[in-house]
Amino acid sequence: MAYGFDTLQIHAGARPDPATGARQTPIYQSTAYVFRDAEHAAALFNLQEVGYIYSRLTNPTVAVLQERVATLEGGVGAVCCSSGHAAQIMALFPLMAPGRNVVVSTRLYGGSVTQFSQTIKRFGWSAKFIDFDDTDAIAAAIDDDTRAVFCESIANPGGYITDLPVIAKIADDAGLPLIVDNTSASPYLCRPIEHGATLVVHSLTKYLTGNGTVTGGVVVDSGKFDWSASDKFPSLSQPEEAYHGLKFHETFGPLAFTFHGIAIGLRDLGMTLNPQAAHYTLMGTETLSLRMQKHVENAQIVAEWLEKDDRVEAVTYAGLKSSPYHKRVAKICPKGAGGLFTVTLKGGYDSCVKLVDSLELFSHVANLGDTRSLIIHSASTTHRQLTAEQQTAAGAAPNVVRISIGIEDPDDIIADLDQALSKASI
Incomplete structure (x- = not known):
């Protein structure tokens, strides 16, 4: 059954707790989770089975929030992390490499401008700032080293609205993912994936929580991008040495980016959302x-x-x-x-x-x-x-x-x- 937005914002991802019957999602304040046996543990670490290992990677409370936000955005999966800025790095991490660049809108939150113009240089990445109303300039800025296009749906601070379908076509024609920060709109006002976005990021701190109690972020995966269509995204299309040559896109299909975000991004960057913050955000999404x-x-x-x-x-x-x-x-x-x-x-x-x-x-x-x-x-x-x-x-x-x-x-x-x-x- 296809439920409406108001129903999904309350119920998506959440089920009564199987142990107690608790109706509200519990705060699973646990660092680690007991394996059934050695075979179960090995399967989890080999990404052959989905489950809980350690809360830097996965947590039951956070998992409910990930499913809820992904559902509200029309994505196939999501990865929660410690802040909106963390979400932006998490979104770029599987795509970028030293010498690569991202084409970004000039109309961004000031902290994002600093992150893209200064901080990412330390990874060997760079950003090209373009007025996204000048579509010819966007296309001209894309070169062989560009790996993503980034903008905000409703730009902070001015409230400018980006013409997402036009930007999405430019990115698609170049074989690149479009990343949209949807913080200022929320999925209630705008669903960027429906306009062609590949990835959607949020600062959970803002409208999704809505009450000034949380610092958190999320990356939502549309599941629609072909990461193997070119050799531009080896982290997703080529063998991963840490998992015995597993190819994320070949193995996980539409969920490749989501699995990479957890198995590599959270594992190594460690920008984890704590379960109490996830709980507060879940309550916020309900209204x-x-x-x-x-x-x-x-x-x-x-x-x-x-x-x-x-x-x-x-x-x-x-x-x-x-x-x-x-x-x-x-x-x-x-x-x-x-x-x-x-x-x-x-x-x-x-x-x-x-x-x-x-x-x-x-x-x-x-x-x-x-x-x-x-x-x-x-x-x-x-x-x-x-x-x-x-x-x-x-x-x-x-x-x-x-x-x-x-x-x-x-x-x-x-x-x-x-x-x-x-x-x-x-």
């Missing part, structure tokens, strides 16, 4: 659709109010008819443009700082996707490490604040912004 509907409804109301305010120069919310990305909402995010956008203040940098300091209901934090309304001045915080040019390209110029609209009463959100804007405009 995902309800929260996202309210986030979108509130964001639309607040963005429309801000756009009409004389103290505001611009609002980037794609749900506004004035947005150049408004037409993409119906195609990419038919249930709404999300709860994230930026506001440009006429008073510049100083007004942004005063606004942040004057708000009372909003929380000034380096996070988004919480039930609470959040604000941050990206240029002095999350995007501080970037150059002025990079800040502007990412939508985080000095006169811009990022707002993550919560699920409070919209009149209260507006009242708080109104009083703070008055103080910021003096």
